[in-house]
Amino acid sequence: MSRSENPGRLSLDDFRHEALDAVGSTNTECLERARKGALSGLWITAVRQTGGRGRRGRAWFSEPGNLYASLLMIDPAPMDRLGSLPLAVAVAVQDAVSRIMPLDAPEVVVKWPNDILVDRRKVCGILIEGETLPDGRHALVIGCGINVAVAPDAGLYPVATLRDFGASASPDELFAYLFQSMAETLSLWSRGRGIAAVMERWKQVAGGIGENITVNLPDRSISGRFAGIDDTGLLKLETDDGGTRLIAAGDVFLDRTF
Numbered sequence: 001m002s003r004s005e006n007p008g009r010l011s012l013d014d015f016r017h018e019a020l021d022a023v024g025s026t027n028t029e030c031l032e033r034a035r036k037g038a039l040s041g042l043w044i045t046a047v048r049q050t051g052g053r054g055r056r057g058r059a060w061f062s063e064p065g066n067l068y069a070s071l072l073m074i075d076p077a078p079m080d081r082l083g084s085l086p087l088a089v090a091v092a093v094q095d096a097v098s099r100i101m102p103l104d105a106p107e108v109v110v111k112w113p114n115d116i117l118v119d120r121r122k123v124c125g126i127l128i129e130g131e132t133l134p135d136g137r138h139a140l141v142i143g144c145g146i147n148v149a150v151a152p153d154a155g156l157y158p159v160a161t162l163r164d165f166g167a168s169a170s171p172d173e174l175f176a177y178l179f180q181s182m183a184e185t186l187s188l189w190s191r192g193r194g195i196a197a198v199m200e201r202w203k204q205v206a207g208g209i210g211e212n213i214t215v216n217l218p219d220r221s222i223s224g225r226f227a228g229i230d231d232t233g234l235l236k237l238e239t240d241d242g243g244t245r246l247i248a249a250g251d252v253f254l255d256r257t258f
């Protein structure tokens with residue numbers, strides 16, 4: 001397929017990086033750049049953020065020592081394919097983090113859809129935000145906060161730093177791996193047929209498949225057996241009544257060690 005038939009398709013050459021010292025939020029900065037005409041593939045990193053944002057409107061600890069990085073994408077895929085984007089991002093982050101971990105460290109595991117865990121503790125938060133630009137294009141920003149050296153307690157999940165497991169890489173060194181893995185993974189994902197390969201990789205690095213889990217939905221919690229994901233990245237939950245529910249969004253809690 002030519003680029004004109006699929007304008008969102010990314011190639012490795014589209015990715016570039018701008019490093020800042022302090023910024024309000026790297027996600028906000030990317031969205032502002034998009035409004036001024038920036039193209040897909042722009043990474044903004046910052047040593048610290050003065051207004052770092054987490055999911056559900058929570059603040060995100062953003063002092064120096066951790067990695068704060070956001071990637072801008074413009075119309076990366078048709079809307080019906082975007083549900084798999086958070087899982088593709090998780091695949092790339094899992095790969096980058098794995099590369100800086102010592103060989104004897106516990107495995108780096110993905111918890112649906114895109115939490116990154118080591119020893120069942122969260123080491124990275126991912127916030128994907130989007131907006132429609134005045135010219136009708138859709139900007140998406142993928143924001144990654146990785147606990148390299150500091151792990152503030154978020155209350156919801158146990159947390160850890162990569163240093164806790166003996167990783168000595170700096171935020172800049174980790175970013176070099178993230179830049180590479182995100183470019184490779186998203187270039188593949190942005191070609192329609194590449195999604196299947198990325199979803200297969202997600203299953204290989206996922207924790208808890210086959211185990212009992214609880215999913216907190218906005219209005220209630222449901223428990224069941226985590227039966228994996230469908231082709232579009234939806235979570236398949238087998239419930240006690242014998243049915244299978246497909247879940248698009250929710251907070252997953254693993255009932256057991258994996």
Ligand SMILES: O=C(O)CCCC[C@@H]1SC[C@@H]2NC(=O)N[C@@H]21
Nearest residue numbers: 025052053054055125126143145
């Ligand atoms: O709540 C979460 O788990 C998501 C946290 C995402 C934090 C990152 S840090 C870089 C980017 N800029 C922000 O303001 N948030 C994201």
